[in-house]
Amino acid sequence: MSRKAGAQGTLHKVIMVGSGGVGKSALTLQFMYDEFVEDYEPTKADSYRKKVVLDGEEVQIDILDTAGQEDYAAIRDNYFRSGEGFLCVFSITEPESFDATQDFREQILRVKNDENIPFLLVGNKSDLADKRRVPLDACRERAAAWRVPYVETSAKTRDNVDKVFFDLMREIRSRKSDDSRALNGDVRAKKRRRIKCAIL
Amino acid sequence: MHHLRSVFWKEKEEKAKFKLESKEKLKDDKKEKVKEEKKEKVKEKEKEKDKVKEKDKEKIKEKDKDKKEKKLTKIPSTVTSGVPFEEIFTLGVALPIFGVPLQQSVERARCHDDTGLPLVVRDSIDYLQAHGLKSNQIYRSEPDKIKLQQLRKLYTDRGAAFPYHWDIPVACAILKNFISELPESILTQELHGQFEQAAAIAEPQRESAVVALIGRLPQHNHALVAWLCCHLRAVLDNEQYNHVNIQTIMTSLGPALGMSQNLLAYLIANKDKLFPDVKLTRYVPPLQSLPADWIDRASESELSTELGKQESLLRQIHAEMHAGFITAARDHQLWEAQRIVTQLKRKLRSVQKSVEPTSLPSQHLSVDEHQTIPSIEETNAQTNEQTIEQEDITPTSQSCDVPDVKEPSNDPTFPVDFESQKPQEAVFPVEFEDTFAFEAKETEPESQEKPKLSEKELKVLRLQLENAEYLQLKSLLQAKINSEQFEIVKLRSHVALKNKQDNLQNKEKDNSSQEDQELKQKLMKENAMLEQKRLNLINQIFQERVACVQLKIELAMNEIMSKS
Numbered sequence: 059m060s061r062k063a064g065a066q067g068t069l070h071k072v073i074m075v076g077s078g079g080v081g082k083s084a085l086t087l088q089f090m091y092d093e094f095v096e097d098y099e100p101t102k103a104d105s106y107r108k109k110v111v112l113d114g115e116e117v118q119i120d121i122l123d124t125a126g127q128e129d130y131a132a133i134r135d136n137y138f139r140s141g142e143g144f145l146c147v148f149s150i151t152e153p154e155s156f157d158a159t160q161d162f163r164e165q166i167l168r169v170k171n172d173e174n175i176p177f178l179l180v181g182n183k184s185d186l187a188d189k190r191r192v193p194l195d196a197c198r199e200r201a202a203a204w205r206v207p208y209v210e211t212s213a214k215t216r217d218n219v220d221k222v223f224f225d226l227m228r229e230i231r232s233r234k235s236d237d238s239r240a241l242n243g244d245v246r247a248k249k250r251r252r253i254k255c256a257i258l
Numbered sequence: 259m260h261h262l263r264s265v266f267w268k269e270k271e272e273k274a275k276f277k278l279e280s281k282e283k284l285k286d287d288k289k290e291k292v293k294e295e296k297k298e299k300v301k302e303k304e305k306e307k308d309k310v311k312e313k314d315k316e317k318i319k320e321k322d323k324d325k326k327e328k329k330l331t332k333i334p335s336t337v338t339s340g341v342p343f344e345e346i347f348t349l350g351v352a353l354p355i356f357g358v359p360l361q362q363s364v365e366r367a368r369c370h371d372d373t374g375l376p377l378v379v380r381d382s383i384d385y386l387q388a389h390g391l392k393s394n395q396i397y398r399s400e401p402d403k404i405k406l407q408q409l410r411k412l413y414t415d416r417g418a419a420f421p422y423h424w425d426i427p428v429a430c431a432i433l434k435n436f437i438s439e440l441p442e443s444i445l446t447q448e449l450h451g452q453f454e455q456a457a458a459i460a461e462p463q464r465e466s467a468v469v470a471l472i473g474r475l476p477q478h479n480h481a482l483v484a485w486l487c488c489h490l491r492a493v494l495d496n497e498q499y500n501h502v503n504i505q506t507i508m509t510s511l512g513p514a515l516g517m518s519q520n521l522l523a524y525l526i527a528n529k530d531k532l533f534p535d536v537k538l539t540r541y542v543p544p545l546q547s548l549p550a551d552w553i554d555r556a557s558e559s560e561l562s563t564e565l566g567k568q569e570s571l572l573r574q575i576h577a578e579m580h581a582g583f584i585t586a587a588r589d590h591q592l593w594e595a596q597r598i599v600t601q602l603k604r605k606l607r608s609v610q611k612s613v614e615p616t617s618l619p620s621q622h623l624s625v626d627e628h629q630t631i632p633s634i635e636e637t638n639a640q641t642n643e644q645t646i647e648q649e650d651i652t653p654t655s656q657s658c659d660v661p662d663v664k665e666p667s668n669d670p671t672f673p674v675d676f677e678s679q680k681p682q683e684a685v686f687p688v689e690f691e692d693t694f695a696f697e698a699k700e701t702e703p704e705s706q707e708k709p710k711l712s713e714k715e716l717k718v719l720r721l722q723l724e725n726a727e728y729l730q731l732k733s734l735l736q737a738k739i740n741s742e743q744f745e746i747v748k749l750r751s752h753v754a755l756k757n758k759q760d761n762l763q764n765k766e767k768d769n770s771s772q773e774d775q776e777l778k779q780k781l782m783k784e785n786a787m788l789e790q791k792r793l794n795l796i797n798q799i800f801q802e803r804v805a806c807v808q809l810k811i812e813l814a815m816n817e818i819m820s821k822s
Contacts, residue, residue, distance in 0.1 A: 103596055
């Protein structure tokens with residue numbers, strides 16, 4: 059299994075977070091299978107894998123769809139830890155879900171202990187513009203404060219669905235290459251130092 | 259030739275000794291160490307030579323020695339399946355499974371099906387049911403202590419046990435240990451006395467009394483008692499082969515169970531009435547990954563059984579993580595299990611949905627009088643039809659089904675073959691017969707249909723068999739590598755220790771004469787030669803293995819051909 063994963067290119071681990079009923083599963087299923095499910099059924103946790111082509115490179119994306127309900131918060135922590143990037147979803151028709159993003163953000167930062175973790179703020183249900191109750195400015199403001207991108211999506215019309223996943227994967231990818239560069243840099247620096255010592 | 263050489267070595271040794279003695283009499287004890295060391299070296303050499311000799315001479319002795327060597331190589335193989343050593347170490351220490359209440363043990367390491375048995379109990383009963391019922395070792399022979407310790411550690415550390423970890427006495431002993439280390443009777447503190455009393459009553463009332471008590475047992479105790487009684491009954495039913503009677507069992511398990519013979523005999527003899535729903539089935543662990551076609555051809559009940567197992571596994575992983583055991587490997591396992599659960603749920607949902615629309619029209623037809631009940635019946639009928647249809651369609655893609663590959667180890671020709679190969683396996687004697695049993699287990703569960711096999715399908719089948727064999731081999735070798743690495747670490751620490759002690763002695767050696775140098779060179783040459791031989795042997799073993807795999811596949815293919 060793991061050998062296969064290696065052969066099929068890199069694996070990016072994405073986690074969906076947000077309150078219950080904002081459309082995390084709907085976004086995931088739309089991205090995975092191009093389907094939109096009308097009837098709502100709360101998720102406990104679900105995980106999906108898909109092969110995609112990211113800027114000409116074949117990669118795999120693992121999507122973990124978490125529970126919005128607080129009942130499953132304990133399980134959630136275990137998943138947050140291994141996530142490489144997060145889509146923090148709220149519904150533009152529901153201010154409470156927008157408020158909750160603050161808590162999710164904090165929780166993620168606490169678990170990952172990293173301000174620069176790949177992260178997108180996602181306002182879902184953009185097709186319901188007439189029922190909008192979260193002003194666009196507030197969304198943009200919060201995203202700016204967190205220094206993360208803000209995107210509005212519609213799982214129903216598939217608007218921007220691919221975009222959020224691909225944008226996040228790009229962030230994860232650049233993050234990974236930064237990390238490895240930093241690592242290599244360290245190694246090189248060490249080597250250089252060692253050589254000097256030997257000469258001296 | 260060999261004799262000459264050994265004489266030569268002895269001479270050398272004497273000379274060296276003499277040299278040392280004639281040198282300044284510094285610290286006597288240290289000198290002795292040097293002597294001993296040299297002696298040991300020479301002795302080792304001689305042993306190795308002896309080995310070579312023996313090989314040339316008799317093959318019978320070889321077998322005995324191989325057995326010994328086998329044991330030796332087994333000892334360090336406590337580390338398995340690539341789990342970081344520290345991690346499994348601490349998990350085993352923090353959350354032990356032996357010597358804790360049954361409930362806890364089940365929560366920590368259980369069978370993920372609905373039996374609710376601790377994994378170690380299930381595995382040992384499974385092993386004995388499969389290999390032990392007709393053996394005269396069962397519940398009689400003393401286990402190899404080291405092997406027992408090793409298996410115990412493996413289960414404590416939640417490692418994967420391989421067939422070569424098991425034998426009949428060890429399986430009996432680990433089962434016995436588990437029971438005797440439980441903090442309370444398997445019949446519970448509260449009910450044990452009442453059981454004893456009930457068993458002493460005269461017949462008409464006895465059965466109802468015992469049945470009532472069994473009904474009051476906690477779920478896990480019920481499962482354990484039931485499985486144990488069913489298993490012991492199977493053992494007693496084979497008395498003509500294994501010569502085990504109730505006294506034998508009392509001698510072996512009595513102290514652990516703490517029951518009177520009367521009670522135990524009653525439970526075993528009446529297990530059909532007392533535990534009517536319990537059937538001993540071999541445990542099939544949750545799948546580690548879903549084969550692409552498995553999910554398509556699995557029936558609804560297979561899907562939901564697997565889903566149950568995966569969810570149980572998932573709960574266990576979460577529990578371990580909450581206890582603080584978080585590693586990359588466990589993270590990986592978590593995502594993997596979660597993905598399988600999601601896939602299974604989706605599939606189940608779609609299967610159930612695909613039933614609904616077809617049932618609707620039929621409902622319309624029978625709307626008038628028969629309302630809901632018949633439609634449900636029809637739905638069921640249709641589900642059946644559907645699954646049958648599916649089965650009809652699938653055989654083309656189903657060629658991978660391995661129809662009933664019987665344990666090749668039953669075939670007398672095989673073990674014999676391996677015996678004759680063994681003399682060449684001085685380096686790593688992996689147990690071939692055991693591997694057989696293991697593979698057979700893996701392939702057994704997937705056998706339901708008998709597809710008609712075309713040429714192409716045969717090819718695919720062969721490749722799949724080959725694949726399974728090689729995967730098996732790979733995991734075995736991986737386990738070996740792990741254990742070797744463990745051994746290397748151990749030896750390194752030994753070497754470090756020795757080096758400290760030897761520092762002074764080395765100084766002496768620096769002054770040593772030409773003869774010592776010669777001796778050194780000879781030894782080095784000898785070593786190089788032995789190394790060469792070793793490499794040749796490894797090469798040979800590898801080739802033999804490939805041949806074995808081919809033979810196994812041939813055998814399995816023949817089996818399949820004769821079936822279809």
